[in-house]
Amino acid sequence: MSDRDGGSGDSADPDGGSGTVVSDGGSAADIDEERLYEIVHDAVEDAILGVVGTLLLLGVGVVLLSSGVTAVLGATSPAMSGLGVVVFLFGLGAVFEGLRGVLPVGRWV
Incomplete structure (x- = not known):
């Protein structure tokens, strides 16, 4: 007997529940198709908005970087040189913030 058996005699249903057994050995979720569609729709919408937001932030960052370099x-x-450095630093921050979700800093090191 293993820890996954949970004491039940049926090895196909590790939870010992009375739900429908699916091919991976678990139980089918009790969720209707309409609710599942809403969940998947919201997840896809969030993913698309995340990608668009990241691309926009990177675009703004690149424009600020180039504007700062041009101004310097x-x-x-x-005073103009200082303003260019400030714009450059804001652009650098925007690029790093946009890349934070794409390339976590822990993987850079």
Whole structure:
């Protein structure tokens, strides 16, 4: 007897429940098709919005990065140069924030 048996004599139903046994050995969930459609629809919608949001954030970050570099290189005064550095840093932050979900920092190291 293993820990998965749970003391029941039927090895196909490890939980010992009375639900329908499915091919992977578990029990079928008691959920209707309409509720399952809503769950899958919401999950797909969240995933698509996450991708669009990440791409927009990366796009804004790249524009800010390039604007900051252009402002620093074309600066005629220290104030303009400082403003370019600030814009560049905001762009760098936006790019890193956009990549945070795609490439976790723990994997970079």
